Amino acid sequence: MRQPLRLVIADDYPLFLEGLHLLLEQQDEVHIVGEAHNGTELLEKVASCKPDVVITDIQMPQMDGVTATRIIRSRFPDTKVIALTMFNEEHLIVDMIEAGAGGYLLKSTSKGELLKAVQSVADGYNYFCNHTSIRLSKLIAQSRSPLLHPSEPLFTEKEIDIIRLICEQHVSKQIADLTSLTHRTVEKYRDRIMNKTGSKNVVGIVIYAIKNGIYRV
Amino acid sequence: MDPYETTIYHAVLITSLVLGTVIIYFAVSVIRIQRRHFERKRSLLISEIALLESERTRIANDLHDELGPLLSVTRIQISKAADQLATPAYYLEKAEANILTVIERLGGIARNLTPKLLVTKGLEAALQDFIDQYRHISSIRFRLCYEVNQHLSGDQSLLIYRLVQETVHNAVKHSGAHQIQLHLKEYDKQLYISCKDDGNGFASLPASENGMGLTSLHNRAEIAGGHLQCTTAAGSGTEYFFQIPLNI
Incomplete structure (x- = not known):
């Protein structure tokens, strides 16, 4: 088994940090090595703890998450950042992604999604919350993110059809009906598309497709 | 001319001069009082709006910074409690699930209460987002x-944002x-806002309904120190045209 991922968490609301502790305790995959209540404290903790992943709130006193992320990514490039937001605050999320965050989650996320996001970001992938709207996908795709994979691998025509259907919010079963493929074949296509686009969920595929002009909104 | 007649002429002339002066003085005072009254009403309205907006911001911040995280933590605690039970707890x-819905609703309410983008990114970004x-x-x-x-002051941006919001x-x-x-254009220290639609036009609406909305828009234009011109005809759409002096 791999070493647990070392996390630093930051939020100006102490009760929420407690909640994150509660959510992640007894999880072998991760280990919280530090916590901070503002951006300045976060930078100190990152410098002293050298975590693999930072999970941080965006709006914090003294120094906000966007500035902190920009500094962390330039001084400690091995440390990945996940932004946490209370609501779907699209422009803040885009600011964080442009500052170098590898992904974002809503504060109402589940344990499963939180762990998945931490793993993906630590492995160098982006992770975008399952609740991402098409509107936010478009904003992210248009953002000047240093992390979105820009190169376009070659897709077969069938794959492109399936990507478009995914972008139109169809689930695998509907896609199978629409393309006269079996459900299992569609699932295989889906996996292959995720691999090619470096995505970890449907949102990743949608953002990729918008960014590379496969799907227009 | 008869001396008596001359006296009468003089008397009439002097009386009309005095009367004229009194009337002019009276008229000027009335205009001045009205103008002062209007200015006072406007500044009262502006401060009331400022108060209203700061209250809205405070409520939105409370929802965002306090209730939001508290609900998130509660959700985590509930899911933890469910994990500890041997059987799934309906x-x-x-x-x-209810808490998730409440969080989503809260986000919508906070967003409607105050346009945060206006402060962080300015009027254009906020309108684009809207x-x-x-x-x-x-x-x-x-x-x-x-x-x-031109860079607009926070207060003026907010007035204009609300005005555009209500028009749309x-x-x-x-x-x-x-x-x-929707077209916003700056020319010679004036801001011109045009909002044109290809809808039914006004005549097709009951008078009371369009009257209220239109009065409110006129008021908003006045508060911003400008005025509104509305062109409409049944079946050929409506254009609202605002002229507002910049940096008042």
């Missing part, structure tokens, strides 16, 4: 053209339009 799952939100829930085609180079709300709600064009 009511705990229900409660967790229009984008409509684009996703309505089939109306929107076009926004923003040609204002009105157009969306009443006009039955397929397309709404």
